[in-house]
Amino acid sequence: MKDADCLYCRNPVTASKHHLRKRHLRFAIYYKDSAIGKFSIPCYCSDGGHGRSHWHCPMCAKILQRTKDFKIHITNHGVEMTDKSTVELQPTMVLSENQQTDNEDKTPGNKSACQKCGIFFTTTSNLRRHERLQHGQDQQPMLCVDAKNAIYVTPKDLHGPRVPIHIRKSFTLQILLCELEECWDFMKALAQSGNPGKECRHLVRTNHAQHYVPPPPLSISSLEEMSHKHLLSASEKHACQEMNSRACLEGVDCVYPIFWGKHDLSERCVYFSVYTDLKDKWCQFGRTRVSFDTKSGSWKCLCEHKRIPCIHKRLSMWWLFQEHPKLLQNPLDVHAERVDVLEEVVMDKMSPDGDDLC
Structure with a gap:
């Protein structure tokens, strides 16, 4: 384009490399379309109006004014957002490196x-x-815990304990749901004001979600070992087996562990997304959240306020006993009716011939 006017500006400007880098390429948005690295740049042509920068969708004729809206829009076309370092576009990478050098010099x-x-x-x-x-x-990490039903988990807040929440997002199923009421109100208010495609901050993170990785499945042999060590009653063992069988019939994971420590966050609490076979306020997508404090050994589940026997904590304990038994410093909740069980466990651990839980 030497000695030619820039095609992306309203007023005549020579399309030099310096102009393209400073005015357009430095603000490029990178993505992959059918595994091919591509990028889009902001435009200042007369189509945008008022001389402000805008974006032309490369898949349709829509023009968007805001960068964030443009990212969401092209993601709806099925592209994958990437960093420019991951895009295999050699000429673009050379321009980016030159741009960085020029900026450092100036x-x-x-x-x-x-x-x-x-x-x-x-x-x-x-x-x-x-x-x-x-x-x-x-x-903020975003993990897929149910690929079949497009269910993800992500931290609720940016600071403090990274308590995970469930969301559902699938353009195929036409589902955009977050389990927080404040997010419902946020998206509802925007829809009423003429912006129905706006997503809450948790749904936006799915643009950077990791691919679904199935966890180790629950093993019957480990459940039998827990029963042998008196960590479960006969009725709890049967209930765990039945719930795991229901999840397998549905084609989903009964227990999906969430270790934030792998994402440079606090390792104190281990969270679990557990299948419930129910749809209620505390398990809107058929899954509930169970947490285990590795220091205090305490367990919590969202269903506790419903005063129902919590099988979800037993299922989570089953998975943790199977995969990370050393984390179970105090795996049982202390209740008066289970003191005899605790005494048997203590005697078993003190016995020379007994098996150590850890």
């Missing part, structure tokens, strides 16, 4: 660059604030 020595988008900031605090506000959503 920038005073004390400025810091964002690793995600390359924007420079004069202070570290401004850089951290930018990373938290603009890229904080991408840093």
Whole structure:
């Protein structure tokens, strides 16, 4: 395009490499379409109106004004959002490297660059604030726990205990649901104001969700071992077997473990997404959340306020006993009616011939 006007600007501007890098390429959005690396750049042509930057959808004729809306829109076309470092576009990568070199040459020595988008900031605090506000959503893990029903788990909040919540998102099934009422109200208000495609912050994270990885299945032999060690009553053992069989018939995982420690978050609590075979306020998508505190040995489940026998904690304990028995420092909840069971477990552990739980 040497000596030609830029096709992406309203006013005549020579389409030099410097102009393209500074005005357009530095703000490019990268994605993969059918495993082919591509990118889109902001445009300033007359189609956008008022001379502001806008985005042309490469799949349809729609024009979008906001970058966030454009990302959501092209994701609905089935593309996968990526970082520019993962896109195999050699000419583009060369331009990006040249752009970075030019910026470094023109920038005073004390400025810091964002690793995600390359924007420079004069202070570290401004850089951290930018990373938290603009890229904080991408840093939160998003795991698929049920590929059949398109159910995911992600931390509810950006700070404090990363308590997971369930969401459902599937364009094939035409489902966009978050189990938090505040998110329902947020999306409902936006739909009434003429923006029905807007998603809550948890649903947006599915753009960076990890592929479904099935956990180790529950083994009957480990359940028999728990029963032999008096960690389960006969009725609890039967209930666990029955619930696991129902989940297998549905083609889903009965227990899906969530270890945030693998994502550089706190390792104290281990969470589980557990199949319930129910649809209620505490298990809207047929799954509930169970948590296990590895320091105190306490278990919690969302169904406790319903005053029903909690089989979900026993199912989670079954999986943990099978895969990570050393984490079970105090696997049982202490109840008066089960003191005899606890005494048997203690005697079994103290016996020279007894098997150690860990």
